Amino acid sequence: MAPAERARRIAYLPQSRPLAWPVRVRDVVALGRFAHGASSGRLRGQDAAAVERALSACDLHTLADRPCDTLSGGELSRTHMARAMAAEAPILLADEPTEALDPLHQHQVLSLIRTYADAGNGALVVLHEAALAARFADRLAWIREGRIVADGPPGETLTPERMADVYGVQAAVRRIEDDWVVAVSGPA
Incomplete structure (x- = not known):
């Protein structure tokens, strides 16, 4: 092209x-x-x-x-x-x-x-x-070390385990109505 x-x-x-x-x-x-x-x-x-x-x-x-x-x-x-x-x-x-x-x-x-x-x-x-991405996106593709490790709707892929795996942080993840809250408490 x-x-x-x-x-x-x-x-x-x-x-x-x-x-x-x-x-x-x-x-x-x-x-x-x-x-x-x-x-x-x-x-x-x-x-x-x-x-x-x-x-x-x-x-x-x-x-x-x-x-x-x-x-x-x-x-x-x-x-x-x-x-x-x-x-x-x-x-x-x-x-x-x-x-x-x-x-x-x-x-x-x-x-x-x-x-x-x-x-x-x-x-x-x-x-x-992650919270902003989840609020506005249909799908989240999670990448670690250049590879996609998860891909799907925010409700299926935005988890405390995923935050630890991808970002190396301990995080609480909650959905409140149409919004997401991700609270990072420190390294995983």
């Missing part, structure tokens, strides 16, 4: 997302449309609409004209999430999308990804926070 075609089909949000220059938030988000042939300075029609939807979804309209080198870590994380969402690709690969986010924005970003998946798209998200 050609790189441009791959970029139209798969939006990628890497774990490390540094920016080396003071580009505006709106321009970073517009990079999500690059594979569609859009130029960030001349967005029109569906490209401009996709950028606006992504800015709204990630709560960035008030920051849209700010240089990225003035943003907090959480604001920058949301900017990159909006860039990935602006691509409007049918598959999203996100590595630690809640990195540096406060609890409100963690839930907003994961809710956004959940809505994206509920609309018929695919989402593969890497998270180390």
Whole structure:
């Protein structure tokens, strides 16, 4: 698959997302449309609409004209999430999308990804926070030393034994209505 075609089909949000220059938030988000042939300075029609939807979804309209080198870590994380969402690709690969986010924005970003998946798209998200993963995911794939050791619904795979096996920690796991609580008490 050609790189441009791959970029139209798969939006990628890497774990490390540094920016080396003071580009505006709106321009970073517009990079999500690059594979569609859009130029960030001349967005029109569906490209401009996709950028606006992504800015709204990630709560960035008030920051849209700010240089990225003035943003907090959480604001920058949301900017990159909006860039990935602006691509409007049918598959999203996100590595630690809640990195540096406060609890409100963690839930907003994961809710956004959940809505994206509920609309018929695919989402593969890497998270180390088991309770957040269980709250928003249909399936959890547990990896230890590069191998999948368990794969299935949160109710079947999120257990104290799994936390000890994968993370090496002693943890209590409880489900309270639609939410999960994972309390780590120390090394296993």
